[in-house]
Amino acid sequence: MVKTAISRQSKPKKHEKLTEINYRNNTESDYTETIEFLDKTFEYDAHSRDYWGQPELSLLYGTPLYEQASSTQKLALNHLYWATQYNQTAATEANAVLYNQVTAGVFGAFNGYDTLCQMLELETEQERSHIHAFHTIGYRTKRALLGKSAFNASILRKPGGKPKLAFNDFSNWIVVKNLVNSSLQEEAFRFFTHKVLLRHQVHSYSQYLKELEAKGEPIPAQTTGLLGQIAPRSALQFFTLNCGTSPFLACLFFLTRYMANMLLKNWEYRYVQFYRELNQKDCLIPAPTAVSYNHLMDESFHTTTSRLIAKDLYKDFPQPTAYEKLIANLTIYRAQTIGLSGLSGSVPATFRSDAAFILPLYRLLQSPVFDLSAQEAQIWLQQCLCQEHEGFHLNGKYHQHLLTELRQSFDSLDYLWPVNRELRIFTLGNNISQAIKHNRKVIEQFSRSLS
Ligand SMILES: [Fe+2]
Numbered sequence: 001m002v003k004t005a006i007s008r009q010s011k012p013k014k015h016e017k018l019t020e021i022n023y024r025n026n027t028e029s030d031y032t033e034t035i036e037f038l039d040k041t042f043e044y045d046a047h048s049r050d051y052w053g054q055p056e057l058s059l060l061y062g063t064p065l066y067e068q069a070s071s072t073q074k075l076a077l078n079h080l081y082w083a084t085q086y087n088q089t090a091a092t093e094a095n096a097v098l099y100n101q102v103t104a105g106v107f108g109a110f111n112g113y114d115t116l117c118q119m120l121e122l123e124t125e126q127e128r129s130h131i132h133a134f135h136t137i138g139y140r141t142k143r144a145l146l147g148k149s150a151f152n153a154s155i156l157r158k159p160g161g162k163p164k165l166a167f168n169d170f171s172n173w174i175v176v177k178n179l180v181n182s183s184l185q186e187e188a189f190r191f192f193t194h195k196v197l198l199r200h201q202v203h204s205y206s207q208y209l210k211e212l213e214a215k216g217e218p219i220p221a222q223t224t225g226l227l228g229q230i231a232p233r234s235a236l237q238f239f240t241l242n243c244g245t246s247p248f249l250a251c252l253f254f255l256t257r258y259m260a261n262m263l264l265k266n267w268e269y270r271y272v273q274f275y276r277e278l279n280q281k282d283c284l285i286p287a288p289t290a291v292s293y294n295h296l297m298d299e300s301f302h303t304t305t306s307r308l309i310a311k312d313l314y315k316d317f318p319q320p321t322a323y324e325k326l327i328a329n330l331t332i333y334r335a336q337t338i339g340l341s342g343l344s345g346s347v348p349a350t351f352r353s354d355a356a357f358i359l360p361l362y363r364l365l366q367s368p369v370f371d372l373s374a375q376e377a378q379i380w381l382q383q384c385l386c387q388e389h390e391g392f393h394l395n396g397k398y399h400q401h402l403l404t405e406l407r408q409s410f411d412s413l414d415y416l417w418p419v420n421r422e423l424r425i426f427t428l429g430n431n432i433s434q435a436i437k438h439n440r441k442v443i444e445q446f447s448r449s450l451s
């Protein structure tokens with residue numbers, strides 16, 4: 001493959017040296033191997049009697065229900081918080097698996113980025129092991145605590161009633177029609193990206209995407225995780241093509257990855273503190289706590305990579321065009337709006353509305369952990385989500401901490417609009433009365449959907 005040379009100084013740049021060091025340190029570490037071992041040997045029963053993190057790392061912590069919960073229920077809420085948080089983390093890390101490959105295909109088109117590409121390949125492999133461990137432990141935990149019902153498709157239905165979704169004989173026809181439409185759409189995306197919007201950057205079109213295209217595969221996109229939720233699938237396919245063509249937008253992906261890294265560290269670091277306390281006291285360390293510890297160690301290498309690319313390396317490439325700046329700003333704006341614009345009263349260190357958690361919480365309250373009737377579950381949902389309590393205030397503290405960290409990093413990125421550079425949407429989300437008002441509306445709708 002012919003690589004493009006970009007103007008380079010005689011001295012290696014600071015980020016090149018740091019990438020070398022970061023790559024070497026990561027290669028020499030064995031955190032991933034430890035996680036793989038813990039994954040293979042995990043049995044819920046062996047760790048079911050211990051807390052996996054401080055009590056505040058529990059679902060519904062600080063709510064009136066938590067105050068009344070028995071010690072067994074509190075322990076279950078502590079374990080289910082781990083499973084919930086790492087389920088979301090697995091989805092966001094699947095975004096990294098995809099875009100690490102897409103963007104390495106762009107950086108690899110230039111001279112001088114071989115170590116960076118090797119680093120991204122290593123990180124991708126590590127994410128695969130992390131995701132596997134999160135799924136194994138999360139699944140076994142939920143299975144033990146909630147039973148099979150935790151894994152039913154989320155179709156609301158009245159007891160004994162029919163599911164609201166139905167399929168008919170036309171469904172196959174609809175699939176064929178959608179395939180034709182989507183391949184036309186993909187052609188249009190490719191045309192606009194490579195012939196119009198980013199035509200001057202076709203030479204850096206990702207090798208990874210070229211290979212998928214040659215095999216006739218669709219443009220990849222995911223619909224879960226922090227990045228996967230910011231737009232509909234087709235818009236994300238267009239985004240994939242964009243950051244798989246423009247080096248500036250390839251670097252922009254790492255700004256979203258950095259946001260995800262910091263969002264994770266904000267609560268995962270508490271598990272690391274817990275791990276160290278147990279270690280100091282020579283206590284047995286539950287496997288999930290050890291997974292959290294080893295994961296944060298792995299992720300500290302990943303965070304360094306994200307920061308280097310998002311804050312320094314992007315300057316190696318031509319200044320962004322007005323179009324590239326627009327895409328970058330829309331991406332960060334949507335990431336704030338979708339993942340960081342609220343304050344949860346039920347899931348600590350989570351900055352989105354409780355709306356997405358209502359159905360799982362409703363099921364939890366009726367599961368063997370609480371064994372409440374449908375009516376009691378609705379009353380408790382209201383009490384936990386529609387009034388001020390300690391859980392909201394605790395989340396406010398996590399919010400403040402993350403905001404300070406992100407603002408420091410975003411401050412120097414002059415291509416960002418002020419609403420993004422100052423994280424204004426995220427800032428406004430730290431509002432308890434607003435969160436409660438929103439929850440009241442959502443719970444009312446939810447109750448209506450059940451009646
Ligand atoms: Fe990870």
Ligand SMILES: [Fe+2]
Binds near residue numbers: 093096127302
């Ligand atoms: Fe990572």
